[in-house]
């Protein structure tokens with residue numbers, strides 16, 4: 001084996017990653033070639049020095065910071081959970097009332113499916129004509145048939161957007177947003 | 190294994206068993222995992238991003254991800270492989286962000302500043318260590334990562350291949366290239382490491 005062949009195998013030689021035959025050929029060459037032997041010495045020195053590089057050490061309190069980060073992340077999850085829960089309640093209440101409106105008033109003759117303002121109008125009409133229902137919305141819930149298209153598309157959309165957003169925040173780096181989210185939640189409810 | 194593992198038992202069990210406990214919600218096992226990996230990760234990530242503060246932030250983020258994604262771990266890989274992969278992804282995205290920042294701020298037109306990293310004292314390589322560290326920092330990212338995993342973290346080729354998601358042959362050639370590049374970079378300091386390689390304690394200080 002010539003110097004070129006030996007030189008490109010030195011790395012594998014150090015790592016003991018050569019087949020016995022090739023290893024022997026390299027060893028034989030090294031016995032009489034001063035230049036390759038020196039090169040091997042340089043490689044070995046680098047590997048040894050890398051292994052002996054002084055270890056970096058963490059600043060004090062690292063574990064505590066990790067634990068704290070995880071705890072406040074958990075709290076944020078709870079806050080977001082409560083936020084979603086409340087929103088779901090609010091959304092459900094809204095759907096129930098809008099559905100109730102249709103039950104009491106009947107679906108408008110015009111196209112219902114996409115008109116949020118149509119629903120709002122009905123709600124306003126209903127709030128004037130059926131005060132009993134608003135006082136006890138829960139009474140009409142259980143066996144109530146929801147007419148097709150009674151749930152305003154916009155309400156469904158905004159709800160799903162919020163849910164995606166919250167999930168995203170949990171999975172991403174939540175911590176810096178925690179206080180902000182908490183404030184928003186406290187402010188809104 | 191149940192959640193009732195005591196401290197002594199916990200420190201003796203394998204990484205995989207520890208991971209099982211973490212997946213079942215055992216918080217003390219998670220603390221044990223942090224203790225097992227924090228230094229290894231610092232010496233891995235710290236040498237990729239070459240800045241202690243950023244490295245600690247990234248390791249904290251690594252542990253948060255481990256905690257949040259504990260159920261995505263499957264025992265077909267070593268726990269360490271999974272952890273190194275998460276840490277490496279974070280370190281790489283940090284490097285990409287830096288590159289972009291440098292580009293946007295036109296800093297790339299300036300000479301790259303020397304970045305110092307804490308904790309470089311003591312040991313036989315006192316003279317060589319700072320020079321070697323700088324030379325490692327200056328390697329292209331692919332070669333640097335392979336070199337760190339092989340020669341500093343002392344991982345086998347196969348595991349490095351799994352972490353980097355490249356064939357073993359690629360790992361070998363990157364390590365070979367990295368060592369050759371380091372040798373070239375260290376040429377001006379040849380006497381020092383040549384003496385080192387022969388086990389002669391050297392006293393020359395370059396700083």
Ligand SMILES: [Zn+2]
Nearest residue numbers: 002003033036
């Ligand atoms: Zn030769």
